[in-house]
Amino acid sequence: MRNLLVAGNWKMNTDSAGAAQLATEVANGFKPDSTVEMAIFPPYPYISIVASVATGTALQYGAQDLNEHESGAHTGEICASMLVNMGCSMVLVGHSERRAMYGDSNERVACKFIAAQAAGLTPVLCVGETLEQRENNETEAVISRQLDAVLSRTGIQAFANAVLAYEPVWAIGTGKTASPEQAQQIHAFMRDKLAALDGIIAGQLRILYGGSVKGSNAAELFAQADIDGGLIGGASLTSDAFLAIYNAVA
Numbered sequence: 001m002r003n004l005l006v007a008g009n010w011k012m013n014t015d016s017a018g019a020a021q022l023a024t025e026v027a028n029g030f031k032p033d034s035t036v037e038m039a040i041f042p043p044y045p046y047i048s049i050v051a052s053v054a055t056g057t058a059l060q061y062g063a064q065d066l067n068e069h070e071s072g073a074h075t076g077e078i079c080a081s082m083l084v085n086m087g088c089s090m091v092l093v094g095h096s097e098r099r100a101m102y103g104d105s106n107e108r109v110a111c112k113f114i115a116a117q118a119a120g121l122t123p124v125l126c127v128g129e130t131l132e133q134r135e136n137n138e139t140e141a142v143i144s145r146q147l148d149a150v151l152s153r154t155g156i157q158a159f160a161n162a163v164l165a166y167e168p169v170w171a172i173g174t175g176k177t178a179s180p181e182q183a184q185q186i187h188a189f190m191r192d193k194l195a196a197l198d199g200i201i202a203g204q205l206r207i208l209y210g211g212s213v214k215g216s217n218a219a220e221l222f223a224q225a226d227i228d229g230g231l232i233g234g235a236s237l238t239s240d241a242f243l244a245i246y247n248a249v250a
């Protein structure tokens, strides 16, 4: 019922030639009879390069962030309509690196989520706890606050056109993956929380896991009942590593 999604967040990496090559290799990696989807999130300057490669293929693409305003005097920022204009179908919102380093509060993330949807983009809402929060047994409270900030402004209906990503901060770029059981527990917690508001929407929502996913651990993680794919950083930067994840489940 929920197609797996293998999504690559390139973060602030690649150059123009590398972006074209990586996108081409990923687009060529689809198995014709698989329902597993792939998406990539290049840096802004390379979106048009990825667009020219991905158009006409099954490869989906989007941006790593957006500004919450529609247009206007916001020097250096990128708005949702510009992403739509470049053919993006998705956009990440609330990645932990933006929350930690670039002022993305829960409230601002909610505004970005709303701006993305208003323009017709599917927001990929990223949530997750720090190591300190996990050790203090605050994981569920933190994730609830992150979800509630959006839910209280949009209502559950908005999650009919969204993707969630659980990315424990302590597992990002550290080589420390959450165990399949640890990840499943939080995914189930999130789905149950949303199901209390609307069971159908919660049942259809894809919840990705992110944090040191690689070819060798993807199959076990994505086999969990509430894990519907991955949001991949480091291992999305070479087609070999990224397609190893796709091939493990496709």
Ligand code: 13P
Pocket (backbone or CB within 6 Å): 009, 095, 167, 171, 172, 173, 174, 175, 210, 211, 212, 213, 231, 232, 233, 234, 235
């Ligand atoms: P890594 O796969 O490098 O741990 O990064 C995960 C991530 O932050 C994806 O958004």
